[in-house]
Amino acid sequence: MTLRIVVCVKYVPDAAGERRFAGDGTVDREGVDGLLSELDEYAVEQALRIAEGSDGEVDVTVLTVGPEDAREAVSKGLRMGADRGVHVEDGGVHGSDVMGTSLVLAAAVEKAGFDLVLCGMASTDGAMGVLPAVLAERLGVPQVTLLSEVSVGGGAVSGRRDGDRASERVEAPLPAVVSVTDQSGEARYPSFKGIMAAKKKPVVEWDLDDLGLDADGVGLAGAFTEVVEAVERPARTKGEIVTDEGDGGLKVAAFLAGRKFI
Template sequence: MNIVVLVKQVPDSSAERSLRAGDNTVDRGSASNVINEMDEYAIEEALRVQAAHGGEVTILTMGPQGASESIRKALSMGPDRAVHVLDEALHGSCAVATSKVLAAALGTLNPDLVLCGAEATDGRVQVMAHMLAERLGIAALTGARKLTVDGASLTIERQTEEGFEVVAASTPAVVSVWDTINEPRYPSFKGIMAAKKKPVQTLSVADLGIAASEVGFAGASSVVVQHSKRPPRSGGRKVADEGDGGVKLVEFLASEKFV
């Protein structure tokens, strides 16, 4: 089975993050960058499917030169090779343009199964799996907490607030996963050393047949026009209960649109 895992490098969510003043994009240069957490679960699931059904696992990343660090870490977990879409024209790309680039790259890889995290911690839009499936004309099985592969048939348990739904499709398909699906392995020393020798192919937008005007700020369908830092935390509001505490509580909740 030919498996491709989408991996995104993002600023560490546990550290301070900021946007650049010049163009309102994430300041990745000053951030502590890591593999998007959900993508690690996708990598683990790909390796488990490979162990059970054979085939090859490829990491696919779109990002700046610094994303190569996350590619090598991903490879140290066990995948066979990687493809890095690297082009200065990509800076400022929106989700729609990103899906166009990734779909074009996937078209060169002909995967049976595309795995990705259900969301990225920097954007949290949860749309990439759907966009890619639409562009590629294949099924999207999203929000999986369990994946079962039986030949060319895929079945997932889609996690919901009420429990789960059982959804099935045939390969090729895109499957996005939550952190409830498995426990990612830690890279071993042997894996880290082996990752240094694994092939990483670099592609530009021109290699994918996409014009520079279709990506980046030039091709973006949405942009951040203004941003400000989160205000400092202030003290809470104290309500003196004089027999009408319940009423005041409901009024406060209503004013904050909780009820």
């Protein structure tokens, strides 16, 4: 029997770019380069490690929701070694918050078929970290979140969750939703063989109609949250040079105190 793993990934604006909001209060994804969220790469890596360590058949699907450019997130997962991809693209999804996104993901995961869903601990743009829990609730399955170590066997998924003072072992029966941290294992770089093989791997495209969803329940219209106002970060000003004439320390202290840093 094949173990079906679905990895949810997100195409996000490059953190090194100049990020800003669009006129409708959503993140401007057109004016900056994008890439697969780094934290989601750890989820892809864990899925591949589970597949490599399994005695049985394992099928790894990479799933994303987003505009045309978001297909690159799926492509990166395929180059790393995933077997197939799913790209949900529909203009009605634009502006979805975590509630709308989780609704679309849940419908896509169910349509794809799953035994285990893997997610990163958060996205590098929204950084909320709640989607895995909401997704598990929508799917009606257990959630095992923030794992730094993951294993699958005996019809269950288990792992280690590290806290500030202690670590704990957690386990849940399959099917389940799991999120992994950036301590779970360094994500691999795609090999030349993986890059070439990815060109032949299947990627299906679905829209809201394919998933049986109404546009009124997602996007800006169905969002539980709204950006009312956004102010652009002020430009960096020229720094102040302190000339040390024997009292440099006092001048630096006065500068810091004047800005309430000390």
